[in-house]
Amino acid sequence: MKNITVLSGGMGGARFLQGLRHAVAHGTLPGVAADAEITVVANTADDLWMHGLKICPDLDTVMYTLGDGIDLERGWGRRDESWSVKDELAAYGVEPTWFGLGDRDIATHLVRTQMLDAGYPLSAVTGALCNRWRPGVRLLPMTDDRVETHVAIADPSAPSGRRVVHFQEYWVRLRAAVPAEAVVVVGLEESTPAPGVLDAITGADLVFLPPSNPVVSVGTILGVPGVRDALRATEAPVVGLSPIVGGTHVRGMAHQMLTSIGVEVTAGAVGLHYGSRAGAGAGGVLDGWLVDEQDADQVDAVRAAGLACAAVPLMMTDLDATAAMAAAAVELVR
Ligand code: FO1
DSSP, rough: OEEEEEOOOOOHHHHHHHHHHHHTTTSSSSTOTTOOOOEEOOOOTTTEEEEEEEOOOHHHHHHHHHHBOOOOSSSBBBTTOOOOHHHHHHTTTOOOOOOOOOOHHHHHHHHHHHHHTTTHHHHHHHHHHHHHHHOSSSHHHHHHHOOOEEEEOOOOOOSOOOOOOEEIIIISSSTTTOOOOOOEEETTTTOOOTTTTHHHHHTTTTEEEOSSSSTHHHHHHHTTTTHHHHHHSSOOOOOOOSEEETTEEESSSSHHHHHTTTOOOHHHHHHHHOOOOSSTTTTBBEEEEEEEEGGGGGGHHHHHTTTTEEEOOOOOOOHHHHHHHHHHHHHOOO
């Protein structure tokens, strides 16, 4: 196998990609050539405009992580960062002050915004930024169109009893500490896959759904018209790894997001939510689903839905652990 495609969000997906790239380079993936190419289709629904700049958190997290510019402790933004512009904006009383824009990171957003203003599509901008960062994968936005996840939360002062906030405000300012009553992905239905996205899926030898958020990261990519059909049509095996371990997310806010769409917060439920390509349910995209050893009791139910399933260690504690997860995923669907 030579062409691997990964549908990825930000932090969880980026960590998985580090291990996958490591495994490919060291030839530890069964049946995968050491010169196999990895294409990443990244979620862009976390994107937002702020201070006149277009910010693409998941694209940048993958690019910085694989390009070795990421701040490892935060898991987002640049290493060796400074915050002078952020402090100066706060000194002017400019809102919002809750979103951390580092000085080095701002250069990325300036280049991106200038190129978008000049008429380049986001996919071309991403390619240009990757010319510097050399992530060792082909990084594609899921779409070149503007798509933004918004979250409805309770607001007793509002006539409807609810108000909608951008996903980043829900996650960064509110710390996902209040229930997400509804998730609305603005622009998703009207979006079209970015150039290369559908081919990367239909032409793949192997497709991964990494342990990213199944609702606002992988879920949004699946929601781009044409993507789900491409996954159901590809001859490549499609295998996913659970972001839920022991009944909750490892990091992030998958618990809140799954609850808001009425999906049980278990490893098995997420696999069934993605669905089996061979199963009776419409729209299933998976052939195999890996759960953590803590969730081994759910393997039978997943298999009963027509999915290959195994329970293996799924904590991405280091490159070798993540590489072993990738190898187990390939083994499951080979
Ligand atoms: N996450 C935070 O928790 N606090 C921040 O201030 C913050 C700023 C930020 C700036 C640029 C960027 O690319 C990502 C940033 N993130 C921040 C992370 C971001 O919320 C996540 O990467 C995803 O959007 C959610 O998975």
